[in-house]
Amino acid sequence: MQFIDQAEVEVIAGDGGDGMVAFRREKYVPAGGPAGGNGGPGGSIYLRATPQLQTLLDFRFAHRFKAKHGQRGGPKNMTGAAGADLYLEVPCGTAVYNVETDELLGDLVEAEDLLCVAQGGKGGLGNRHFLSNRNRAPEHALPGLPGETCHLRLELKLLAEVGIVGLPNAGKSTLIAALSAARPKIADYPFTTLVPNLGVVRRPTGDGTVFADIPGLIQGAHLGLGLGHEFLRHIERTRVLLHVVDATAEHPIDNFHTIQQELAAYGRTLSDRPQVVALNKVDALTPQVLAELIDQFKAQVPGPVYGISAVAGIGVEPMLQHLWTVLDRTKATTTAALAEPAQVI
Structure with missing residues (x-):
């Protein structure tokens, strides 16, 4: 289809x-x-x-x-x-x-x-x-x-609660395939994913949460470069962003900021959404290099940073536990805002 x-x-x-x-x-x-x-x-x-x-x-x-x-x-x-x-x-x-x-x-x-x-x-x-x-x-x-x-x-605009963002080949499709029954095309070249992929991830309570893998984000995506301009709209409805960074890249910190700049340039409050940062492919790094990289990220990124391997399943569960907490917090905030009586002027 x-x-x-x-x-x-x-x-x-x-x-x-x-x-x-x-x-x-x-x-x-x-x-x-x-x-x-x-x-x-x-x-x-x-x-x-x-x-x-x-x-x-x-x-x-x-x-x-x-x-x-x-x-x-x-x-x-x-x-x-x-x-x-x-x-x-x-x-x-x-x-x-x-x-x-x-x-x-x-x-x-x-x-x-x-x-x-x-x-x-x-x-x-x-x-x-x-x-x-x-x-x-x-x-x-x-x-x-x-x-x-x-x-x-x-x-x-896809109806998903969690949007997975990151540069091409960061491992977004591999992660959604590991977490859900989604089977996107996975290969070792950029822009393998040409359309958004949806996957339902089961929570410990048994409820399902919809994740969306958004393809094609590169520098200049908000201007139409790559595929990002076509698909950035699909994360407008998400409550939380899962930012996947390739830990084996030459400049992971720069890659992280590239996506942040694109979200801010696109607008529609995307850069204000709660984010969970995951450094992927950590199984290819030595413990010392990984520890140094996480320290570098923590110095520049508000909130926790998780080292994971979507292929090996390393660190995925703690990341999900934090993701559920953030998601529940955003839902509670939204519910409280809707329940608050309107002021009569």
Whole structure:
């Protein structure tokens, strides 16, 4: 399956049906009067979030969607049939923007979240609505109103609580494969991972936490270099960042700061997220070199620094225990903020 996380579509709601001009022509109803019915409303277009989809692949080749028009009003005061609404399913985590104004129209996060993106036109009034003492036989009706048309940009932002970031070949994919059932492609050359990988990591309580391996972060990622510009949006929803650094690299400290600068340059509070730093591939270092490296990191990095080996499983469990603590703390802070009563000014 192709991973498509951006798409542009045009949605066109249905037009309302025209009102009708008609009169009663019944044998025993003298001066029956106007009896033209209203037109039916046009169909609206909705986006609905579903957990059954993981990508915007359905919108790769289909870019234009139209709802049905309302039907014209009928005689004997009959209202025309309404146009059927059109429901388009998108993955959970889809943000919807108006292309012309760049306005965020909605964020479909939970399953069955619904967003109306194009409202159907109202049906026109039949001539019965124009009956008055001065006009006993109105011979005009109103046309239906056109439905809304909107050019949308859909952006999928993965729903993960922990985002794994780091330079290419730091061992992010190896780590998520070791922690979960995810099986990303792993090789010893840069940019092996071309799409984000999701994996569910089981906690001691039995609950599952979703980790996202974000590929392609290099210096200049926020400007579009590498793959980072395409996938940085996927860590916008994460609560905690797991920063994986290749301990065998020539300049691990510089590599760490490179990613920090990219997160800060991208904005959207990414650099303010709680982070857990993991020095990976420590099984290739001597204990003395590792101790010196950890001391160097602790002098520049707030919080603990963990030496791990995703391949050998060294140091992974203590790192996870700290990660759960940080994650629980962020959840508690969020819950307390939501529970705090709003001030009345």
